[in-house]
Amino acid sequence: MKRLASLIAVLTCIGTAHADEVQVAVAANFAGPMEKLAEQFQKDTGHKAVVASGATGKFYAQIRNGAPFEVLLSADDETPAKLETEGHVVPKSRFTYAVGRLVLWSAKADYVDAAGAVLGTGNFKHLSIANPKTAPYGAAAVAVIDKLGLTATLQPRIVQGENIAQAWQFASTGNAELGFVAQSQVWRDGKFTSGSGWIVPANMHAPIRQDAALLTKGAKNPAAQALLDYLRTDKAKAMIRTFGYEV
Structure with a gap:
């Protein structure tokens, strides 16, 4: 032995x-x-x-x-x-x-609809995104907001995270009711791990x-x-x- x-x-x-x-x-x-x-x-x-x-x-x-x-x-x-x-x-x-895929996400269940129409309702105070100057997911979020014609409306509500991790943190803690985050942060095996979200169509921003x-x-x-x-x-x-x- x-x-x-x-x-x-x-x-x-x-x-x-x-x-x-x-x-x-x-x-x-x-x-x-x-x-x-x-x-x-x-x-x-x-x-x-x-x-x-x-x-x-x-x-x-x-x-x-x-x-x-x-x-x-x-x-x-x-x-x-x-x-x-x-x-x-x-x-x-x-x-x-x-x-990567961009997602509009909320920690609240049934808060975000399947088409992201909640963005146009104004029924929220804060929307978190990553810094668009240093984070590609932040740049993608800005492109989506602009494509929806909501830049002027949403600008006062945006809270900016240093990176996508911080943008998710703002949304996950409820400091922001909504957040543009990476799908990988809220998704496992074909479904959202918690809360609710809209997977942004890939054609709404640069790949x-x-x-x-x-x-x-x-x-x-x-x-x-x-x-x-x-x-x-x-x-x-x-x-x-x-x-x-x-x-």
Whole structure:
């Protein structure tokens, strides 16, 4: 038995000898899915993803200023492309890992109708959105409001979160009766986890293509490439779909 235990220990060491950590900057809307993916990634590969989540616009500034991130999971496709032209992304490493959906959501059940008509009723005091200057979901929300012809009406009611996580927080706590949030924050396995919502038709705003990229600081880290490869697997794609993304 001792000999068997020793053999198992040796095999375990061999399997994990080349395990590494990868520093990942993750868009706020993808924080929940990434938590699940990181856990499964470590189980399947031995590598550990150390995750920081926040607004894509802020990550852009941090990466340009030398932040130690090795992989970027952006909330858009423009930021990774821009970072590549500036020399911060390994050429040809970019790809779309998810296409996000915008949702008008309330923590109250039956508050938001299936067509989002509640926006035009005026029966609410506050509407939360992410900062449109740094968060693609915020920019999408502004585009929807404008397309509905409600910009002037809703402007005084808008409360702005630093990122989509904060916009969701305002709505989830009731500080804002309504919020434009990412579907991934309120959706699991084909239904809303709580409250009520309207999934905004994709043609009402520019597609929210979310690109992943290998940053130059991670070019020589096997765990960084392993994570990007993992996101392309059927297993990872299936997990991403459960949060309401298209892949």
